[in-house]
Amino acid sequence: MISLSLRLFGNIFAGEVLLTVMASLIAYFVPLPFLFLELLVGLIQATVFSMLVLVYFTIATTPVHGHDEHHVEKEDLEPTPTV
DSSP: OHHHHHHHHHHHHHHHHHHHHHHHHSOSSTTHHHHHHHHHHHHHHHHHHHHHHHHHHHHHHSOOOOTTSOOOOHHHHSOOOOO
């Protein structure tokens, strides 16, 4: 979880640094396409982060099925007749 958070932070921070450098070196309208691209990249990063967290939580909360469990017999599944 921590490594995913640091990866997401690093990617978004690197994009912000790139935008800041571009904006300081070049006129205002040239970095605009990069700004929209960075918003798209941030959205994709957040989606990937959310999906990975969901998968990790699902794996962590799924019970492990081992050989020690009670095996259900066919007789246990049949309903008892009522009179």
